[in-house]
Amino acid sequence: MEPINVEKSGHGHLEQGISAVLSRWNGLEMAVQNQWGGRDSTRKAQQLSADILSWFSQSKAPRYVEDLENLLHERMLLSFNTDIEDGSIEEVAEQLMIVHEEYLHGNL
Numbered sequence: 001m002e003p004i005n006v007e008k009s010g011h012g013h014l015e016q017g018i019s020a021v022l023s024r025w026n027g028l029e030m031a032v033q034n035q036w037g038g039r040d041s042t043r044k045a046q047q048l049s050a051d052i053l054s055w056f057s058q059s060k061a062p063r064y065v066e067d068l069e070n071l072l073h074e075r076m077l078l079s080f081n082t083d084i085e086d087g088s089i090e091e092v093a094e095q096l097m098i099v100h101e102e103y104l105h106g107n108l
Helices: 012-023 026-033 041-057 065-080 088-104
Strands: none
Touching (some): 026 088, 041 065, 065 088
């Protein structure tokens, strides 16, 4: 997958918001620090951020928090071989939805 050119995509603020939410997620931080995804765990975390940005920006159709939760759960399982069941996926998904809403309303 080609890196996202933030300037061309016009999603720079959204990308920053997504990165900020993910940087505060203890489950993802532990997965990266402990290299649960192997030596390229940091790259996998960056790819997760890019995948979320794509998920938000690919379609004008309504986005549902449950779909984002599924995306996060699937990526954590496949990329980091971890099943997070502490409720943080739902919390992070909700925070990401808020970031997206703020972005749509020009408040980021």
